[in-house]
Amino acid sequence: MADDPYLYYRVATFVAMYCGYTLYYFNRKTFAFVLPSLLNDVHMEKDDLGLIVSSLALAYAISKFVSGLLTDMLSARLLFPLGLALVGLMNILFSRSSSVEVFTAIWFANGLAQGFGWPPCAKILRQWFPPSQFGTWWAMLSTSMNVAGSVGPLVAAWLVPSLGWRGLMAGAGVVALGTSGMAFTVIREKPTDVGLAPIPGVGGTEKGRGGKHEGSVMALLTSPYLWLLSSSYLVVFGAKSALSDWGQLVLIQEKGHSLITGSSFISALEFGGLVGSIVAGYLSDRAVAKVGLSSQGNPRHGLLLLMMAVMTLSLTLFRMIVGPDSSQLWILSLGFTFGFCAYGSISLFGVLANEASVPSLCGTAHAVVALSANVGGFLAGLPISTVAQHWGWNAAVGCTELAALLATVAFISMRNICTTMGRVKAD
Incomplete structure (x- = not known):
């Protein structure tokens, strides 16, 4: 790493975003992971379940669009951990609730916070990796969703019997809160933030795009x-x-x-x-x-x-x-x-x-x-x-x-x- 001053920050930023977005996705799916246990504790009809799930989907669609716009105006390094902290908080609040109305409101808020995950990642990746590597690192980061989606049900099956569904959701929220602090500390939005030159090929300097x-x-x-x-x-x-x-x-x-x-x-x-x-x-x-x-x-x-x-x-x-x-x-x-x-x-x-x-x-x-x-x-x-x-x-x-x-x-x-x-x- 001493020979490549970019490598340390690239690796640290990527790992922080990978861990953070894995927790974004895990905390998006916790309701589905704990559903069998939750239904044994709280009576809900199928329409109630559909309402809760749809509330997150609607909020996420809105928030992801708004987040993309905000990423161009505010710090992506700030938006990413802020959203992760809110996602964790919503899971903790969900674990303390018992009514369909409150579940729906909290899960809608979770969907709003979820939208602050990927757009900041996309902008940060582009700043740190040249065009000849951008697609590979983009694809690698997207596998964080597959990891959370495949490992999540196994984690839930292992922990719910001992912690209960409330304990799992609260625990996932606490981990997300802690990771948000780590992400804010580790992530750097662009090379110039740490005194390095911009990545060649980023920002209008690509081959054939010359000019300011x-x-x-x-x-x-x-x-x-x-x-x-x-x-x-x-x-x-x-x-x-x-x-x-x-x-x-x-x-x-x-x-x-x-x-x-x-x-x-x-x-x-x-x-x-x-x-x-x-x-x-x-x-x-x-x-x-x-x-x-x-x-x-x-x-x-x-x-x-x-x-x-x-x-x-x-x-x-x-x-x-x-x-x-x-x-x-x-x-x-x-x-x-x-x-x-x-x-x-x-x-x-x-x-x-x-x-x-x-x-x-x-x-x-x-x-x-x-x-x-x-x-x-x-x-x-x-x-x-x-x-x-x-x-x-x-x-x-x-x-x-x-x-x-x-x-x-x-x-x-x-x-x-x-x-x-x-x-x-x-x-």
Whole structure:
């Protein structure tokens, strides 16, 4: 580390964000983790459970958008630990409550605090890592959600019998509070905060982007590239949400398979997503390292389009080829392939939105595309289930498949438009 003054701060900042965001996600899912034990203690109807879960989802969608905007105006180093401290506090308050109304209000507040997790991480990552490494570190940081989501249920199963659901939620909140202090102490927002030079390739110095630039929100919001990213992200995230939410039911109700096959399909999809995110980041970084970034097109586009096309093909095969006699290996392979390409594409959309905008507006750019993704997630819920109710699950999958095909074709035809967002020449 003595030979590389950046390495210490990069590692320390990344580890602090990784631990912090793992706890963000764990404290977002604690209600689900302790639900069986909670229902033995507090009587609630299914509608009550849905209300509590939906309150967090709504608040999170709002907060993530607002947080992206605030990240461009306030210190990302401050917002990240502040949100984590509030998340921990909400879990502690939840553990002390017993009524549905209070549960819902607290969980809504938890959703508001949750939005202050990822946008600051995205901005800090961009400041510390050059374009040729940004995608890989972005993908690595995103695996913190997979770690919390996979380890969380095991931790809950181990601790709830001895601590109770209240003890687990309170304990998770206390750990989050403590970690927020560590994060504030360790994280540095950008190299200049510790007397180091800015990272080459960040802030308008990329190959082919020369010249001094300043940011304009209007220029960002009127950029065709921003809306190409947003609309494509909406479709891909909606397709991912649709198959991860409804794929099990499609296999059981429409294709005649067992519950075990349906559950295994979802597990294969999620595992494929974990691998796909890392591979997408690494391979796209290699492309950037080889040819650099320019204002016309982006070397990451080739991999993104390939993944979108294969994702669409896997949807087609899932709808047309899978039947009652299909082997489990074939079904799991389709699930892995879909998850690999869908999550890989999702990872690339976030990277593209951040590096195409000027650093002072990367939070706003991420907020816009993330809001589009949340709209896609919403459309994958009630609208898709309504189509399935009237015309069957195959028709619902077909609608998702058609949207993915149109988005892929649109991106192919527009991939070489100007990718700079929000930049105006300084006087």
